[in-house]
Amino acid sequence: MNVIIILVCCSLLVAGSFLGAFLWAVKNGQYDDEYTPSVRMLFDSEKKSQTKK
Template identity: 65%
Template structure:
């Protein structure tokens, strides 16, 4: 039974250490994306689909 307590304590310490490492990495800017904004201007904007043109009254009566 004492082995379970030891393993539980070790797993909690490992989890806390990974969480602290994650927080330090986030605060130091490790996950900031500095590459994408510099190349975003090289890509074309998405094409906007045009709405279908409405038929004028003259075209409707001729058909």
């Protein structure tokens, strides 16, 4: 029974550290995309319709 308590505590510690690392990365702008908005107009997002004659 003591082993289960130790494992639960260790798993909560690991999960908390991953959560802290994720929040730190979001706070420091790791997930900000600065490149795509500047080249978005270069991508074809819509198919060109063919005119019927």
